[in-house]
Amino acid sequence: MHDSRLTTIPASTQVMTADHEEHNPALLHHFADAKQQKNAASLGMWLFLVTEIMFFGGMFCAYLIYRLKYFNAFAAGSQQLDIKMGALNTAVLIVSSVTVVLAVKAAEVGKRKLLVGYLVVTVLLGMTFLVVKGFEYKEKFEKHHVPGPNFNFTEKFDDNGKQIPVNPKEAELFFSIYFAMTGMHALHMIIGCGLFGTLAVLSWKGHYSPTYFTPIENAGLYWHLVDIIWIYLFPLLYLISRHS
Amino acid sequence: MATRTATIVPVKQTPKLNYLNNGHGLKSWLLTTDHKRIALLYLVSVSIFFFLGGVFAMLIRLELLTPQGDLLSADSYNKAFTQHGMIMVFFFLIPVVPAILGNFLVPLMIGAKDLAFPRINLLSWYLYITAGIIFLHCMINGGVDTGWTFYSPFSTEYTNTNIVEAGVAVFIAGFSSIFTGLNFIVTVHRMRAPGMTWDRLPLFIWANYATSLIMILGTPVIAITIVLVAVERLFHLGIFDPHLGGDPLLFQHLFWFYSHPAVYIMILPSMGVISELIACFSRKRPFGYTFVAISSMAIAVFGFLVWAHHMFVAGISLYAAMIFSFLSFSVGVPSAVKVFNWTATLYKGSITYATPMLYAFGFIGLFTIGGLTGLMLATIGIDVHVTDTYFVVAHFHYVMVGGVLMGYLGGLHFWWPKITGRMYPEGWAKLSALFVFVGFNLTFFPQFILGYVGMPRRYWQYPPEFQVLNVLSTAGASVLAVGYLLPMIYLLWSLRYGPIAGPNPWNAAGLEWQTASPPPTFNFDETPVVTWEAYNYDELPELPVEPVEVPVAR
Amino acid sequence: MSKFLPLWPDQASSMAGQVDALYIYLLLVSGVMTALIFITVTVLAIKYRRVPGRRAQQIHGSIVLEVGWSVLPFLVMITFFIWGAILFFKERTPPADATEVYVVAKQWMWKVEHMEGQREINALHVPTGQNVKLIMTSQDVIHSFFIPAFRVKQDVLPGRYTTLWFKATVPGHYHLFCAEYCGTMHSGMGGEVVVMDPQDYSAWMANGPAAPLQDTGRELFASLGCATCHRSDAQGRGPSLQGVYNKPVQLEGGRTVVADDDYVRESILNPTAKIVSGYKPVMPAFQGIVSDEQLNALVAYVKSLSSSPSSQPTTGTAGLQNLPAAPAAQPQNTQVQ
Numbered sequence A: 001m002h003d004s005r006l007t008t009i010p011a012s013t014q015v016m017t018a019d020h021e022e023h024n025p026a027l028l029h030h031f032a033d034a035k036q037q038k039n040a041a042s043l044g045m046w047l048f049l050v051t052e053i054m055f056f057g058g059m060f061c062a063y064l065i066y067r068l069k070y071f072n073a074f075a076a077g078s079q080q081l082d083i084k085m086g087a088l089n090t091a092v093l094i095v096s097s098v099t100v101v102l103a104v105k106a107a108e109v110g111k112r113k114l115l116v117g118y119l120v121v122t123v124l125l126g127m128t129f130l131v132v133k134g135f136e137y138k139e140k141f142e143k144h145h146v147p148g149p150n151f152n153f154t155e156k157f158d159d160n161g162k163q164i165p166v167n168p169k170e171a172e173l174f175f176s177i178y179f180a181m182t183g184m185h186a187l188h189m190i191i192g193c194g195l196f197g198t199l200a201v202l203s204w205k206g207h208y209s210p211t212y213f214t215p216i217e218n219a220g221l222y223w224h225l226v227d228i229i230w231i232y233l234f235p236l237l238y239l240i241s242r243h244s
Numbered sequence B: 001m002a003t004r005t006a007t008i009v010p011v012k013q014t015p016k017l018n019y020l021n022n023g024h025g026l027k028s029w030l031l032t033t034d035h036k037r038i039a040l041l042y043l044v045s046v047s048i049f050f051f052l053g054g055v056f057a058m059l060i061r062l063e064l065l066t067p068q069g070d071l072l073s074a075d076s077y078n079k080a081f082t083q084h085g086m087i088m089v090f091f092f093l094i095p096v097v098p099a100i101l102g103n104f105l106v107p108l109m110i111g112a113k114d115l116a117f118p119r120i121n122l123l124s125w126y127l128y129i130t131a132g133i134i135f136l137h138c139m140i141n142g143g144v145d146t147g148w149t150f151y152s153p154f155s156t157e158y159t160n161t162n163i164v165e166a167g168v169a170v171f172i173a174g175f176s177s178i179f180t181g182l183n184f185i186v187t188v189h190r191m192r193a194p195g196m197t198w199d200r201l202p203l204f205i206w207a208n209y210a211t212s213l214i215m216i217l218g219t220p221v222i223a224i225t226i227v228l229v230a231v232e233r234l235f236h237l238g239i240f241d242p243h244l245g246g247d248p249l250l251f252q253h254l255f256w257f258y259s260h261p262a263v264y265i266m267i268l269p270s271m272g273v274i275s276e277l278i279a280c281f282s283r284k285r286p287f288g289y290t291f292v293a294i295s296s297m298a299i300a301v302f303g304f305l306v307w308a309h310h311m312f313v314a315g316i317s318l319y320a321a322m323i324f325s326f327l328s329f330s331v332g333v334p335s336a337v338k339v340f341n342w343t344a345t346l347y348k349g350s351i352t353y354a355t356p357m358l359y360a361f362g363f364i365g366l367f368t369i370g371g372l373t374g375l376m377l378a379t380i381g382i383d384v385h386v387t388d389t390y391f392v393v394a395h396f397h398y399v400m401v402g403g404v405l406m407g408y409l410g411g412l413h414f415w416w417p418k419i420t421g422r423m424y425p426e427g428w429a430k431l432s433a434l435f436v437f438v439g440f441n442l443t444f445f446p447q448f449i450l451g452y453v454g455m456p457r458r459y460w461q462y463p464p465e466f467q468v469l470n471v472l473s474t475a476g477a478s479v480l481a482v483g484y485l486l487p488m489i490y491l492l493w494s495l496r497y498g499p500i501a502g503p504n505p506w507n508a509a510g511l512e513w514q515t516a517s518p519p520p521t522f523n524f525d526e527t528p529v530v531t532w533e534a535y536n537y538d539e540l541p542e543l544p545v546e547p548v549e550v551p552v553a554r
Numbered sequence C: 001m002s003k004f005l006p007l008w009p010d011q012a013s014s015m016a017g018q019v020d021a022l023y024i025y026l027l028l029v030s031g032v033m034t035a036l037i038f039i040t041v042t043v044l045a046i047k048y049r050r051v052p053g054r055r056a057q058q059i060h061g062s063i064v065l066e067v068g069w070s071v072l073p074f075l076v077m078i079t080f081f082i083w084g085a086i087l088f089f090k091e092r093t094p095p096a097d098a099t100e101v102y103v104v105a106k107q108w109m110w111k112v113e114h115m116e117g118q119r120e121i122n123a124l125h126v127p128t129g130q131n132v133k134l135i136m137t138s139q140d141v142i143h144s145f146f147i148p149a150f151r152v153k154q155d156v157l158p159g160r161y162t163t164l165w166f167k168a169t170v171p172g173h174y175h176l177f178c179a180e181y182c183g184t185m186h187s188g189m190g191g192e193v194v195v196m197d198p199q200d201y202s203a204w205m206a207n208g209p210a211a212p213l214q215d216t217g218r219e220l221f222a223s224l225g226c227a228t229c230h231r232s233d234a235q236g237r238g239p240s241l242q243g244v245y246n247k248p249v250q251l252e253g254g255r256t257v258v259a260d261d262d263y264v265r266e267s268i269l270n271p272t273a274k275i276v277s278g279y280k281p282v283m284p285a286f287q288g289i290v291s292d293e294q295l296n297a298l299v300a301y302v303k304s305l306s307s308s309p310s311s312q313p314t315t316g317t318a319g320l321q322n323l324p325a326a327p328a329a330q331p332q333n334t335q336v337q
Helices: A034-069 A071-079 A083-109 A112-142 A168-204 A214-238 B002-011 B026-030 B035-063 B074-110 B118-140 B154-158 B163-190 B203-235 B248-282 B289-305 B318-346 B355-378 B380-386 B390-420 B426-453 B464-497 C014-047 C063-092 C198-206 C213-223 C261-269 C292-304 C309-321
Strands: A157-159 A162-164 C099-106 C109-114 C119-121 C123-127 C131-138 C143-147 C152-156 C162-167 C172-178 C191-196 C248-250 C256-258
Touching: A034 A071, A034 A168, A034 A214, A034 B163, A034 B203, A034 B248, A071 A157, A071 A168, A083 A112, A083 A214, A112 A168, A112 A214, A168 A214, A168 B203, B026 B035, B035 B074, B035 B118, B035 B390, B035 B464, B074 B118, B074 B163, B074 B203, B074 B248, B074 B390, B118 B163, B154 B203, B163 B203, B203 B248, B203 B289, B248 B289, B248 B318, B248 B355, B248 B390, B289 B318, B318 B355, B318 B380, B318 C014, B318 C063, B355 B380, B355 B390, B355 B426, B355 C014, B355 C063, B380 B426, B380 C014, B380 C063, B380 C152, B390 B426, B390 B464, B426 B464, C014 C063, C014 C162, C099 C123, C099 C143, C099 C292, C109 C123, C109 C292, C119 C123, C123 C198, C131 C143, C131 C152, C131 C292, C152 C162, C191 C198, C213 C292, C261 C292
Parallel strands: C099 C131, C123 C191
Antiparallel strands: A157 A162, C099 C109, C109 C119, C131 C162, C143 C152, C143 C172, C172 C191, C248 C256
8 A cells, every 4th residue: 555655765774875967067966956956055045145135134123213213414424425435435346246247157168268367357346446545544533533532523514504513422323333343244245255256266276167167156146245235335324414 | 564574665675774783883973064963963962851851840849849949949940941941942942853754854854965065954953052062061050040031120139150161052043044044945945856836745744834934033032132231241331130220021022022932843843743743643634734734834924923922010111012912812723723724634534543643633732732721811801810820830741741842742752663664662762752741741741730729839948838730740740751751762663673664654645654764864865856746645555553564585 | 819829810900800701711712723623633634644564545625615724713803803802902002091100210119100299119109990091211221011910001111101991999919020131131121010099009109208200290391491491381392281191283384293201201302303383492491400200390390381282271270380390471361372
């Protein structure tokens, strides 16, 4: 009466080994085929991105609450940020997203040198972003806009010419959130640069082929997410009440 | 006996190589990517933390024997309940069922050779251990005294204990659970054996799937919250402390946004275990399979909408409180559905009372009480009086200990023969199940009364009229402790002296019972093809009244 | 309440009986449900125990039952919700005639300031039959004011006011607890609530040496220089505070807020947070300059400037008499409101 299930139980008791998939060295033993492995990896990556969104979500939530509560201070703080550097960085990141797309395409068609080139360019763009960010942080240090004992904020909120003084404590809160969010974002950029640097080396060594380039695709997804987070951070932090 | 042998004929011989003896030495364990070995690594490490958490629980109960604080100083007592809470929540309850039983069973139950990302699985364990070591270091260096809830501004500005280190530990432990959840979801989606459709998934898998969703959606929020607490503490940024311009309620919102769903991270997998146990020992497909599966998902979803019911008197608005009260009742419905379906499964079954089933009965009873008192707490007019009292303590111990732990112990006994290839001693197991049930009720039922008469929680000393109830509770805790120590002893004993179990000592349905015990390294010698429905107990032979040793040549 | 084995807390407030009534209802429903489940499980487990030769009968489920046992419990829960919400609404809505008492919490004591000027530490004296509203704040961490015999509890937060009200009914001594964990001596942060007959209470109150809270506030108002700008004639650099309390205030930018305790408090500590329409943000912040007790006195004083809105002309005069430090106060400016 259990015929159906008996068929599934093999007579052999030999333990399976990983050597039955000679055709694709990248295929791990516990997957049935390359397609299953690729699907698993990309689903895993998407889920990881979901956790990243929830992670930043907590900070976006704090941002929203305090922006509503202390709008004037947030506007005054925002007006002290360097909009040109912010815009430059936005452009840099958008371009880097394009090079990531091109890298994935190059991997798909198996152009190794092109792939390595795009990966290197992406890393360079990422580093450019970090350097620009570094200059911005430096400026904040010089202006005593870094939260802490040396924090000093005397600037006012310029509301269409009307100067509104703000509570420095609230402005400090703006800068706390600014540093928390951009710092966490920069950390993700540093990880991204390391990731793409590693991929460039591995690509150069020929680890990837048109049949197996999942890591490049997944790293690309990560890079895009980090970009998108910046696309939100830029207007939320830099462009409060800048309509003049 | 004749029908019995029919099922086990094909795997009559225990394979010479199984996951336990396929590789020896410390390295083969510490660098393993085999989900079953990782499950055992968790079993050992989680048990150690459970023991530690239990020691702190005993310290608390001993201190509360007398109204005046005489055994511990006030600070030591505060640290004791904080370490007890943090260890039990972050290092025991959250990983216990998913990381031990889930890790072991998810691939086996769906017919996969391993989890989708075996190396990430190992990484999860290392993260857990790293977190554990950091936490132990923090504990040895004085510990933390904020309560496991880390409420700001106490945690950020006022306590002088090492919050940052404890925070780092919780943060890392959080990522361990995120990766476990991610691994489970991908595995369930992508690694199912041919024919293992969604409506054939065991309910344990559904429960773990729902749990994993909460893990990946909720845990990052507690992670960032803890980062913000640490940053506020280190650099005095005013995010939560009102003296620095922050809002302490924001902390509570963010904290409970994770920590309420975390309650379902703990209880859902145990509910999954109970579904398996009741099906097996009633020899029946669970009544309303679909509804039990959907209720797991419903609990996961609704669980995210009720967090502010921890904050009814914290200073949220009247209307917010009413909305969250209403939503909290909605999460009661899927929980009730599960209890009713389990009960209905017994109807016209063929029931035996092996130890796992005793734990299942215990679970139903204690979870019913825990759930109903939860409804009382959701009733805002009552919550004002009983929140932050022992009523709440009793309620969540009924759910966490009466629920999670009963489910875990039931599951551990049920799958012990699969994990080790040996049966546990039935008599001792029944005795300890009895100890657990009696001891548990004696410990925590008096606390409901204590709470309603007004004893606040986290009290080092208390008015003398509360003493009798506290003594009862401490007496119960001692019985409970015996109930927990016994399995630690006889399960270890059974590793060497337990009867050989054979592949399917319970004649249970489910793919995990179709491979050898202990299973070979890649679980199945050939990928199984599923052609039958889940819980096809009508096709399986009866269970003997007492499980007997299966005669298998070694 | 039995001192040996208390099974039920004292009932000493108007709310206690109502909370207990709901609690008994919940206990009954829960008791019936628990008994039902226990008995069903036991009966089924015995009746359908394994008997050689009899096999389990596979029953896959029943939509009717599933819907039934989802909807019926939900309907019962709705009764919990509605009753609980109504009760909560009462618990959270202080009657208009309530006597106000200020409470300041700090690690690890409760400081109570009566409007009449009486101060207490770790004790609260209240008369029977009188609605009492506590206006509470904390100097440091979060605490929670809990009187089991009254069935009331409210967290006390730093940086803002929370309120709680009750009407004591039975004279006696009752426990006062801090219910939110607040550090080392959390369990020692309690005291007693003494409920007295009104005449005893008056006698007790008369023993108090201190001046009414609003007088302390008026002195502060003068000594801190508030009166130079907040003149009662609306000619000062700041808005007049006559009759402002609990009235809507038009803010710069078009928003309107009600000038409740929290608003007055915030406007003292952090004046630029909300700027009254037509005024410049010139007031210095008093964060860190005034203590929580001084704040309470100032708020009490601002309140006293609009104590009984029904008798406006006299209020105006009374308010002016309370303003000795404002030399520019002119009697004809009573229509400021």
